[in-house]
Amino acid sequence: MKTIFKFKNLSIIESNSQEISKNVAKQFSDLVKIKANCVLGLATGSSPIPIYKEMIKLHQEEKVNYFNVKTYNLDEYIGLQEQDKKQSYYQFMFDNLFNGINIDPNNVNFPNKVKNNIYSEYDEAIKQDGGIDVQLLGLGVNGHIAFNEPGTSNTSLTHLTKITKSTIVANARFFDGEMKRVPKEAITMGIQSILNAKKIILVATGKNKALAISKISLGITDKKWPCTWLLKHKNVEIFVDKEASSLIN
Ligand code: GLP
Numbered sequence: 001m002k003t004i005f006k007f008k009n010l011s012i013i014e015s016n017s018q019e020i021s022k023n024v025a026k027q028f029s030d031l032v033k034i035k036a037n038c039v040l041g042l043a044t045g046s047s048p049i050p051i052y053k054e055m056i057k058l059h060q061e062e063k064v065n066y067f068n069v070k071t072y073n074l075d076e077y078i079g080l081q082e083q084d085k086k087q088s089y090y091q092f093m094f095d096n097l098f099n100g101i102n103i104d105p106n107n108v109n110f111p112n113k114v115k116n117n118i119y120s121e122y123d124e125a126i127k128q129d130g131g132i133d134v135q136l137l138g139l140g141v142n143g144h145i146a147f148n149e150p151g152t153s154n155t156s157l158t159h160l161t162k163i164t165k166s167t168i169v170a171n172a173r174f175f176d177g178e179m180k181r182v183p184k185e186a187i188t189m190g191i192q193s194i195l196n197a198k199k200i201i202l203v204a205t206g207k208n209k210a211l212a213i214s215k216i217s218l219g220i221t222d223k224k225w226p227c228t229w230l231l232k233h234k235n236v237e238i239f240v241d242k243e244a245s246s247l248i249n
Contacts, residue, residue, distance in 0.1 A: 004245060007219045010236040012245065017050060017205050020239040024136070024201055025054030029064045031133060037068040039126070041135030041194075042097070043146070044073070044089040047203045048136060049096055056100035066103040070129050072122070074137070074146035075188040076112040078160070084181055087174055111158050111187040122158040123193050135197035139204040142166045143212040143225035147188035154221070154229045156190025170208075191229050200233055205241040213240055214247035 001019060005012035015023070028051075031038050042048070058064050076089045085091070090110050098108060114121040126132055137145050142164065148156065149164045163171075168182045175181040194200065204213055215225040216238065222228045230236050 004240075005217050005248060007217075007231055009234045010216070010231055010238065012213070012217065012238045012240060012248070014240055014242065014245050016241055020203060020205070020241070021050035021054045024051045024203060024239065025058055027201065028055055028134065028136075029058040029062065032064050032066060032069055033062075035133065036065065037070070038133045039070045039072065039129050039131065041132040041189075041197050042071050042073050042093065043136045043138045044075070044092045045138040047138040047205060051136070051203065052097040052100075055097065059101045064101075066101045068107075069103060070107045070109070071103065072109045072126055072132060072189075073111065074135075074194075075186050076110050077183040078112065078185040078187060079183045081181055084175060111189060114158075119158040119160065119187055122189065123196070126193070126196070132197035134199045134201060135194060137194070137200060137202040139202060139209050139212055139227055140167055141170050141208045141212065143215060143227045145191070145194060145202070145226050145230070147186040148191050148194075148226045150224045150226060152191055152223075152226055154191045154195075154223075154232070157193050158187065158189050161186055161188050191226060195229065195233050197233075199235045200230060200237070202227070202230065202236070202238045203240075204238065204244045207243040207246065209240070209244040210247040213238070213244050214249075217248040 001015045003011050004014045111122045147161050168179055171182050172179045212227050215228055221231055
């Protein structure tokens with residue numbers, strides 16, 4: 001683990017995928033141990049999978065108790081075809097984490113499940129629960145965080161959004177490579193919703209994330225690269241492997 005970039009309270013830390021998963025899973029588990037009713041912000045995609053595996057392991061080995069923990073997921077697809085319902089982020093979370101820990105299903109939250117489709121109610125619910133203690137993030141190839149695609153306002157709260165062509169191409173791998181099956185819309189926490197978290201941990205591995213990571217390392221916010229808004233936050237750790245850090249000067 002070595003810190004390769006620092007900007008105010010944002011650090012980019014380089015390691016390998018296994019070390020990253022262990023470190024991040026330990027941070028979550030340690031938090032749950034000291035704050036039994038903490039609020040976790042969770043992400044989907046391939047990057048969090050090894051972290052969730054490690055969290056399940058720590059739950060079993062160290063009896064980390066999730067019963068009073070609340071979770072808020074970042075985003076959810078809208079308009080999945082019947083055959084692809086298993087690709088919902090709700091299903092993903094049960095398959096990859098929730099079924100392996102003792103979380104109360106009443107304590108898990110998704111942004112498409114708000115009253116009367118008033119999506120900012122999601123931000124209100126998070127606030128009522130005391131705010132997100134740690135928010136986990138993956139990174140889109142185009143720099144998106146959650147489904148905040150390039151151009152999204154940094155003051156955005158939870159909202160309905162269109163998924164860009166480049167993200168549809170990137171996510172087609174979960175739909176047997178068929179772009180037409182990838183939903184065109186999603187409900188996503190906004191950039192402001194994410195920045196409201198007390199701490200943010202972003203994980204990015206692989207060469208296709210290198211350009212987005214390099215934009216953060218310029219130290220300047222850029223609407224075209226949503227991930228650069230993280231520079232405005234007071235406590236961010238970005239974990240990258242060698243490939244994802246390869247374009248940092
Ligand atoms: C999706 C999700 C993002 C996620 C991104 C990267 O588009 N909406 O929240 O960060 O994919 O996914 P991966 O980790 O599989 O590269």
